[in-house]
Amino acid sequence: MDLENPENFVHAWLSAWNAHDVEAVLAHFAEDVVFTSPVATxxxxxxxxxxxxxxLRAYWTEALTHVPDLRFELIGSYVGVDCLVIHYRNQKGGLVNEVLVFDGPLVVQGHGTYLTEA
Known part of the structure; x- marks a missing residue:
């Protein structure tokens, strides 16, 4: 990932998800990626x-069949040394953070995290 212009990655990621284009999202992920999410459970x-x-392709493809109105609204993004956090609101109004760890230009770890209700 180009840490000088993380907004380019965030824009591409958000656009691909809002278009329900799983292949465009996956283009940013390594073959041996590990992704965690309570939604996957x-x-x-x-x-x-x-x-x-x-x-990951099979998971996201199946998940989209359950959420035909999927839509993400960017709230913010946060850059680390080798990671990026994308903070967004989903189609249900829920707050989510996608934590992405990079090895060079590709995501090698991803974690979908959701705001818990107190």
Whole structure:
């Protein structure tokens, strides 16, 4: 990822999700990516850990069939040394952070995190 222009990555990521273009989102991910999400637990069962790009493709493709109105609204993005956090509001109004860890230009770890209700 170009840490000088993280907004380019964020814009491409957000546009791809809002277009429901799984392949465009996956273009930023390494073949051996590990992704975690409580939504993956609900969609796939198991522990919520998705290993590998092919498995991530299958997960996101299936998840989109359950959420045909998926839409993300950017709230902010935060840059770390080798990571990026994308803070957004989903179609249900829920607040979400996507934590993405990079090795060079590709995401090698991703974590979907959701605001808990107190």
């Amino acid at each position: 609900r969609v796939l069962g198991g522990d919520g850990v998705v290993r590998g790009k092919a498995a």
